[in-house]
Amino acid sequence: xxxxxxxxxxxxxxxxxxGISVLKELYKIMPQEQYIYFGDSKNAPYGTxxxxxxxxxxxxxxxxxxxQGAKGIVxxxxxxxxxxxxxxxxxxxxxxxxxxxxxxxxxxxxxxHPTILVMATPMTIQGDKYRNLMMxxxxxxxxxxxxxxxxxxxxxxxxxxxxxxxxxxxxxxxPYLREIDSIVLGCTHYPFVRRLIQEIAGxxxxxxxGGNGTARExxxxxxxxxxxxxxTGSGSVKFENSLATEEEIELSxxxxxxxxx
Ligand code: DGL
Numbered sequence: 001x002x003x004x005x006x007x008x009x010x011x012x013x014x015x016x017x018x019g020i021s022v023l024k025e026l027y028k029i030m031p032q033e034q035y036i037y038f039g040d041s042k043n044a045p046y047g048t049x050x051x052x053x054x055x056x057x058x059x060x061x062x063x064x065x066x067x068q069g070a071k072g073i074v075x076x077x078x079x080x081x082x083x084x085x086x087x088x089x090x091x092x093x094x095x096x097x098x099x100x101x102x103x104x105x106x107x108x109x110x111x112x113h114p115t116i117l118v119m120a121t122p123m124t125i126q127g128d129k130y131r132n133l134m135m136x137x138x139x140x141x142x143x144x145x146x147x148x149x150x151x152x153x154x155x156x157x158x159x160x161x162x163x164x165x166x167x168x169x170x171x172x173x174x175p176y177l178r179e180i181d182s183i184v185l186g187c188t189h190y191p192f193v194r195r196l197i198q199e200i201a202g203x204x205x206x207x208x209x210g211g212n213g214t215a216r217e218x219x220x221x222x223x224x225x226x227x228x229x230x231x232t233g234s235g236s237v238k239f240e241n242s243l244a245t246e247e248e249i250e251l252s253x254x255x256x257x258x259x260x261x
Contacts (some may be wrong), residue, residue: 005227006227007229008071009033009035009069010026010073010218011038011066011072011074012065012074013037013040013061013064013076013077014076015077015079015080015152016044016045016152016155016156017192017255018187018190019074019076020037020255021076021209021211022076022211023237024211024260025212027237027256029215030228030229030235032231033229033231033235035238036070036238037238037239037252038064039239039240039241039248040057040241040242045156046079046121046123047079047120047122047124047149048123051083054079054083055083055084057080058077058080058088059084059088061080070095071095071096072095072098073096073098074098074215074218075098075100076188078121078186079120079124081099081100081101082123082124083123083127085129096218096222099214100210100214101129101130101186101210102124103208104133104134104137105133107206107208108137108140113140115179116142116181116182116183116184117146117173117180117182118146118183119146119151119183119187119197120146120147121147121148121149124187130145130186148172151172151189152187154168155193158254158255160195160196165193166200169193169197169200177200177201180205181205183197183205183206183207184207185207185208191209191211192255192260195260207261239256
């Protein structure tokens with residue numbers, strides 16, 4: 001018997017482990033759904049690759065999830081969204097497909113013309129999508145883009161609290177700490193190191209990330225398409241990884257269980 005379309009899984013992917021921070025938000029608000037999470041750790045990082053390559057990898061990830069019957073897709077990677085979401089929408093007009101972008105809007109709309117540091121991959125910061133977002137909010141806030149090559153690699157190896165990571169973040173953030181009011185986590189790997197970032201930046205600095213907004217947008221899109229699962233019991237998560245090792249799957253599960261600040 002064929003499975004009803006609304007009972008099919010939601011496909012979620014990232015260049016690696018980062019998108020699990022978005023998966024956590026999805027699961028929080030739609031716990032009855034089934035999920036397939038694909039991490040392309042073999043090809044990570046995406047954020048320092050040429051645009052065409054990111055597009056090719058992103059399209060391959062979407063195809064892989066659709067072949068497994070995904071009813072909708074969450075591009076849980078700011079870099080892949082910036083590089084390819086428009087192309088994907090053109091290729092799959094009938095699939096509910098949601099991407100993630102740096103949460104500059106809520107950060108910029110805080111009162112008092114805040115100064116915001118946007119941490120993201122070099123590719124995201126160079127892209128048109130980011131430039132457009134900046135232009136839309138530059139009257140409301142001072143926005144500083146900070147490319148963070150090397151940061152996602154800590155999370156990819158399961159290091160979210162180490163002394164070496166702390167030193168890396170201290171060096172990265174030190175030049176900005178006096179002037180900023182807020183930090184936007186513009187890469188889905190970074191919520192896993194949020195606690196350390198908050199510790200270094202101090203309680204005064206507000207941290208924003210787009211995971212929850214993205215999850216809510218997916219719920220809205222699925223609802224609109226009549227594709228929300230009618231199940232009342234709890235759903236499930238299946239982890240897949242292009243490295244196809246037990247270690248990667250184990251790390252995926254550990255990060256999924258991790259309490260984020
Ligand atoms: N997690 C990805 C993002 O949200 C990028 C990490 C990378 O592959 O460079 O941008």
